Amino acid sequence: MLNKIGRDIPMELECLQGRRIYEGQFAMTETGTRAGKPVKLHTPGENKLLGSIDEAIEKVGLKDGMSISFHHHLRNGDYVMKLVMDRVQAKGIKDITILNSSLAPCHEFLIDMIKDGTVTAIETSGLRDALGKFLSLNPGVLKRPVVIRSHGGRARAVCTGEAHIDVAFMGVPACDHRGNATGRKGKSACGALGYAMVDSHYADKTVLLTDNLIDYVYPISIPQTDVDYIVEVEAIGDPEGIASGAVGITKNPVQIKIAEMAAEFLDQAGIIQEGFSFQLGAGGAPLAVAKFIGEKLEKKGVVGGFGVGGATGVLVSMLEKGHIKAIYDTQTFDTTAAASLDTNPNHIEMSASMYADPTIDCMTNYLDVVFLGATEIDTDFNVNCMTDSNGILMGASGGHSDTAAGAKVTVITCPLIRGRLPMIRERVETVITPGESIDVLVTERGIAINPNRQDLIERFKDSNLPIYTIEELQQMAYDMVGKPEGIEVSQDPKDVVAIIEYRDGSIIDVVRKPLL
Secondary structure, eight states: OBOTTOOBOOTTSGGGTTOOBOOOTTOOOOOOOOOOOOOOOOOTTOOOEESOHHHHHHHHTOOTTOEEEEOOTTGGGBOHHHHHHHHHHHTTOOOEEEEESOOOGGGTTHHHHHHTTSEEEEEESBOOHHHHHHHHHOTTSSSSOEEEOOHHHHHHHHHHTSSOOSEEEEEESEEOTTOOEESSSSTTOOSOOHHHHHHHHHSSEEEEEESOBOSOOSSOSBOGGGOOEEEEOSOSBOHHHHOBSOOOOOOOHHHHHHHHHHHHHHHHTTOSSTTOOEEEOSSHHHHHHHHHHHHHHHHHTOOOOEEEEEEOHHHHHHHHTTSOSEEEEEEEOBHHHHHHHHHOTTEEEOOHHHHHOTTSOOGGGGOSEEEEOOSEEETTOOEEOSBOTTSOBOSBOTTHHHHHHHSSEEEEEOOSEETTEESEESSOSSOSBOGGGOOEEEOSSOEEEOTTOHHHHHHTTTOSSOEEOHHHHHHHHHHHHOOOOOOOBOOOGGGEEEEEEOTTSOEEEEEEOBOO
């Protein structure tokens, strides 16, 4: 069945029975109710602190066929999932669904757990490296295809009970004996716990793992009212993998040129003004835009409103210099930003729901502009940030489609050519964000405006910026490196390895096994 953007969705798959196909970025009309925890009487004198992960597994009644969740705030330094899953495997518990907010290279140990039946389903925002390749090339190794959700889409699914969590195992850098927790303190400090907030609140049972048990926690990210048990461990993660030093602005001349052009476009569009709000991507040109925005704010003598994070030291620098008044942060990428969250009252922690859940009044709906990257973009402005040039799962949906739908202007910053491959395709391999949500593409060779934005096209008809159609930019790339051959993928529905959900839960695309 073809959805609105012409993607053929194999609705005959058992996992897609009764599901909706993508019909538009704001087509969702269903109403429903929020999910909730089972009710339990708590009596005086109860002790949440347990002696081991094994005891926690017994207490929560984890058994075959259940769904468990972990968060990705510890990024590639995460120890928590392996600590828990090693004990799950040792106990012979099978048929587990992993409901992770995202998966990192450090989680490749799941491959062996998939092979022995410990893990039989995965729902996540991101997949990378060995695990992503393994799942891309081995359809049927799980009992159903991987489900890929955006950060907002995952929050929606968890909050509505569509993605039901039996047990949430949440690593926290600091917590007290009652279960109040934060990510701001301790040797494993990671900053905001926006994804963990959602899971802890909606899971049937919540177990905190910490390497920093203290007397009192304030401010509280996860309250004791959402916590059933606590396990103290030696370490929840490797600090080197959890948060780097300050994430700096790229020195790549191509990325800097793209960023400078993007900021100039924004200025000429009349968006850089008193109180404007924005979100930057976490690296490359999107992050470099901050430098040029700051310069333009200073030149105009005005102050922006707020920036939305994933927070980095670059965004924190804008706050400290007075370029913006506040940061709203759902995940924190470096040590500078983590320190800011701990000390600056205008650096505000928020849950993944408050960030991007389309069923509530989320912060993405207040963005004036968002700058995002792309693995590839096509001439319909559809964007892929999930699969690589060989069709292998290697990225993340993240907040891409959430912010693109919410912002007044969505800018994709992307080199025209990457690794001698044109980045503007006739048709992207995988759609994460639909073209109707994308307004502008900025490359080092020029800018393309989505024909849907006739207001911007009219405004820039006499601009000194290099404005082209997206087809003209594509041809420039072809003239330099030639037209690439397409990827051959299996058309057998049994070879679908991942389902791509749009943020409202509809099916926007699927990932099929590449025939390498």
